[in-house]
Amino acid sequence: MARSRQLRLGAFMRPTTIHTGAWRYPGAAPDSNFNLALLARFAQTLERGRFDAFFMADHLAVLNMPVEALKRSHTATSFDPLTLLPALAMVTERLGLVATASTTFEPPYTIARRLASLDHLSGGRAGWNLVTTANPDAALNFGMTEQPAHADRYRRAREFFDVVTGLWDSWADDAFVRDVESGVFFEPERMHVLNHEGPSLRVRGPLNIARPVQGWPVVVQAGSSEDGRQLAAETAEVVFAAPGNLVEGQRFYADVKGRMQQLGRDPDHMKILPAAFVVVGDTAEEARAIRAKLDSLVHYDSAIASLSIALGTDARDFDPDGPLPEIPETNASKSGRERAIRTAREEGLTVRQLAQRMGGYAGLAMVGTAATIADTMEEWLETRGSDGFNIMFSHVPGGLDDFVNKVVPELQRRGLFRREYEGRTLRENLGLPRPANRFFP
Amino acid sequence: MARSRQLRLGAFMRPTTIHTGAWRYPGAAPDSNFNLALLARFAQTLERGRFDAFFMADHLAVLNMPVEALKRSHTATSFDPLTLLPALAMVTERLGLVATASTTFEPPYTIARRLASLDHLSGGRAGWNLVTTANPDAALNFGMTEQPAHADRYRRAREFFDVVTGLWDSWADDAFVRDVESGVFFEPERMHVLNHEGPSLRVRGPLNIARPVQGWPVVVQAGSSEDGRQLAAETAEVVFAAPGNLVEGQRFYADVKGRMQQLGRDPDHMKILPAAFVVVGDTAEEARAIRAKLDSLVHYDSAIASLSIALGTDARDFDPDGPLPEIPETNASKSGRERAIRTAREEGLTVRQLAQRMGGYAGLAMVGTAATIADTMEEWLETRGSDGFNIMFSHVPGGLDDFVNKVVPELQRRGLFRREYEGRTLRENLGLPRPANRFFP
Incomplete structure (x- = not known):
């Protein structure tokens, strides 16, 4: 029987694995970041496991690490998220597709349009992981000699959010009448010109694509600094937090949801999903041995x-x-x-x-059997450490398959996780409301 | 028997039709720009017709026309090309996928990465329609109060081309060894840091994705001004020209290929494809009646x-x-x-x-039967008015289906057009060489 509080599960794909030793693990696919057939299979497996979303992290540079370390990294290069996810949309039907897109370097008009395009293409399954970019090597790829300061990045991010969501609201949901008889394709009074002029951005609008299926793609964030938490409380609908343990998780959860309430937002309208590195074994010993093997490969x-x-x-x-x-x-x-x-x-x-x-991976880890991992997840959910998790698989395909084949059924058996998707859109599955259009309420 | 000179055919999708009356044509799909199932079917039909490429034009604003006209336009809104084409890559196997991306507003690093991603995802079928953007409404969407002058746009475009192709050459083709035993993922001496510092752009590199399957996605251009022709002669591999008649076409063809020879480029390494609005009928009268009907809907x-x-x-x-x-x-x-x-x-x-x-549509038009249209195409090809055409369909799905079902077989019967694709990549099908890597020859 389903519990009143339900877990939400994202798959953290960077694009595939985060542990530095993962690509060398026996049976793993060293080329998984660029193997489209495998990536399609991963997405389909996640959908079979009823995951809420495929979450694609990103970097805008080859990572700034010394070359002797860099040459060992399987995550220094990857597909562009907003190019890969439309392809994955074609081989899935319900899985959410969350693209990281930085507010630091790119123009908001094209970001808004690409995310709206992904939302239309996928039938309402797009999410935007709104990040600021701290990597100084990324700044050098975008014509800057040094990256902007932390607070400046967050001020720009807040304004960027206003512009992108304002552009998504360029058209009333019923603007495009396509009346063959009269020849009117859309009703101009149902189109809004944004005319944004702010401290960092000047954007006229309107966006040259219809309002997204979801109104707005789901807005996701990961910042945990003071600025990051406040931005999340103001704007985010999913937060990928990174607490190191349950007490930290509870503190973060209470803090961000409290900030939401102070701002007049319903705390249920944000799902907090800590990143969890999960290593599944048939016994606790086997799981520990897998992790030890992974670490030995770093x-x-x-x-x-x-x-x-x-x-x-x-x-x-x-x-x-x-x-x-x-x-x-x-x-x-x-x-x-x-x-x-x-x-x-x-x-x-x-x-x-x-x-x-x-x-290897230093953050929150769940290393054990399906039962002990489910125990931990249940405890976090019941004690308001989180609303679910963003799962980092130990290795692929093995670790991903093991999670879907072993942990998901255990969570379902306990009534903690869906057996079927609730809806067609990412919002519907996450239990998030569709935003009203600010210009056409 | 195949002739020595073979036609190349692109499908000009804006995304679907350019004629202003097309969406109102009886039996046409008014929502074709946003109907993914239809767009997938169009791409598959073009592939069945052995087209070289699906060419997606673009605008970075709702078009700057008076609202009374704008509301009748079915092309003012469209999918972002670099978001739609990865989806179409998943439902086709040989069709080239050409995305318009402007050099005027977006950063070259993300343009290079997205096109490289599309090329990898599609197995080497990506093309880049390199444009400069003259639309003043687009400038206002990207923080500018007025668009840059014509010559400035072209100077920036030339530098942008150098940066993007330089980023594509960031990695030797064999850089990624993924040696599980030694733990070396790539060989750092096979990675090049671009360190570009030019008048308009500063970009460090390297690009965070492997070199494209084709080396470089096929570089496409459409400019016909003096600056545009010179840029094409220096950089383009496909040119979508817009001559109004055969004499203009021959003049343009001779001029641009002559410029290439002066620059030391092989003229066969560019395919000139004039835009051709094609209306197919079973009789000449039927074709004229279709056009008259279309024009009456404007x-x-x-x-x-x-x-x-x-x-x-x-x-x-x-x-x-x-x-x-x-x-x-x-x-x-x-x-x-x-x-x-x-x-x-x-x-x-x-x-x-x-x-x-x-x-409606004012440029070069071929209105007739499969035989008369093939006659015209043959004349252009044989008298060096072009190397093929970029076809604008009168309406969809009807006009597209008619072209593939009627005109293509006639061209094949005459030995002017392929019955099977020559290769797997867009370059192979177009007969274009794979560019050497300038840093790792």
């Missing part, structure tokens, strides 16, 4: 490079066997730096140990 | 608006029954203005007559 060069990125500082000169030195505040993502420092302090790790954790 | 409001766009000047105040007054040089596309003025002068048209021609 080269130290990659490990220390990952730590450098997280800290926003070059860690290669640190004493590998000493404690983590004091790290000054930088322009890098605050959440990544704080987690690394906290992990080192809390667990008393040396630089080498910390680097190996960061180089 | 409203005068649309007609006068189209004339205004072509001239770059508001024509609504002109005397409809008088001759076209003197038109000053403007910042609008030169080719459009010159054609309108020439058509009026050559044929002695009133403003109203000219407007009705411009509002």
Whole structure:
């Protein structure tokens, strides 16, 4: 019997796996990021597992890590999300398709149009992971000599959100009458010219595509800094949080949902999905052995490079066997730096140990059987640590298949997760309302 | 028996039809621009007809015409080309997929990545229609108060081409070794950092996706001005020209191929495909009746608006029954203005007559039976007026189906057009060489 609170599950595809050793795992597909047939199979398997969405993370540069580490990275290159997801829309029917698109470098008009196009093509299954880009190498790819400061990026992101959603509202849902007899294709009084002139952006509009099927594609965010939480509370409908444990998750959940209430938003209109690295075994021992094998495949060069990125500082000169030195505040993502420092302090790790954790996967992990993983998810859901999870598979295809074949049935048996999709659109499946058109209420 | 010179055929999809009356034609699909099932069927029909490519034109604004005309336009809104074409890649196997992407507003890094992604997804079938954007309403959608001048747009376009192709050459074709044993995913000495710093663009690179299947997606252009021809001679592999008749076509063909030879390029490495509006009937009378019916469905409001766009000047105040007054040089596309003025002068048209021609379709048209259309195409091919055509269908699905079912078999019977695709990639089918990597020859 279904519980009143239901889990929501996203699949975090970067595009496929995040663990640095995953591509070398026995039986894994080293080329999965670029293997369209496999990616289509993954999407179809996720749909068979009734996942809410295929969530495609992204970077706008080859990652800024030392070349000796970079050459070992299977995630430095990937398909553009807004080009891959239309293809995956053609081989799926219900799975949500969430594209990361940065507010830092690209024009809002084309971002709004591409996401609206994806929403129409997929019958209302598009989501927009609205990010700001902190990677200085990305700034150099877009004509900037240095990336904008953290607060500036978030101010621009907020304005960018207003512009993109305003463009999505360019047309009333019933604007296109296509009256063959009179020759009127659309009713001009049902078209709105945005005429936005803000501190960062000037965009006239209207958008040259009909209003999305969902009104707006689902707005997703991942920021966990003060600025990030406030932006999420104001604008996000799904948040991919990254708490390290249940207490952190509960604190984040209460904080962001509390901010929503202060802003007059219904807290049910946001689903908070922490990233969870999941390793499934038939026994707890087997799961631990899989993780140990994965970690053993992470080269130290990659490990220390990952730590450098997280800290926003070059860690290669640190004493590998000493404690983590004091790290000054930088322009890098605050959440990544704080987690690394906290992990080192809390667990008393040396630089080498910390680097190996960061180089594999350092965040929240669920390593066990379908039953123990379901136990953990149930606890998070029931104690308001989250509304579900954004799953990072240990490796592909094996780890993804194991999750769908073993964990999903266990969650369904407990009444925690759907057996059939509730609706046709991503919004309907997530239980999110369709936004009213601000110009044509 | 196949002739030595073979026709190349593109399908000009804007996304579907260009004639302003087409959506009202009896039996036509008024919603074809946004009907994914129909668009998939069109692409599959074109593939059955062995077309080289589905060519998707584009605009970056709702067209700048008076609202009374705009409301009658079925082409003011459309899917984003780089979002639709990945979807069509999934339902076709050999058809080329050409996306229009402007060099005027968007960053080259994302354009290069999206086209590379489409090329990988489609197994080497992507093309880039490199355009500069003259529409002042588009400039307003991208934060500019007025569009850049013609010559400035072309200078930027040339630099943009260098950057995009340089980014496509970021990786040697064999850079990604994915050696599971050693843990080396790619060889860093097979990666090139572009470090472009030019007058308009600063882009570091490398691109975060492997080199395209085709080396570079096929580079397509449509400019016919002096700047446009020179840019095409320097960079284009397919040119969608718009001559009004065979003599103009021959002159354009000789001019652009002559410029190529002066630059040391092999003239066979460019296919010149004039836009041809084709109306097929079982008799010449039936074809003429179809066109007459189509033209009768064009409203005068649309007609006068189209004339205004072509001239770059508001024509609504002109005397409809008088001759076209003197038109000053403007910042609008030169080719459009010159054609309108020439058509009026050559044929002695009133403003109203000219407007009705411009509002339907004013360019090169082939109106007749499969045999007479094939005669015309053969003459153009044999007398070097073109290497083929970019077909504008009178209406969809009817006009497209008629072309594939009637004209294509006639061209095949004459040995002028392929019965089977020559290769797997768009380059192979067009007979274009795969570009060497400038950094890893």
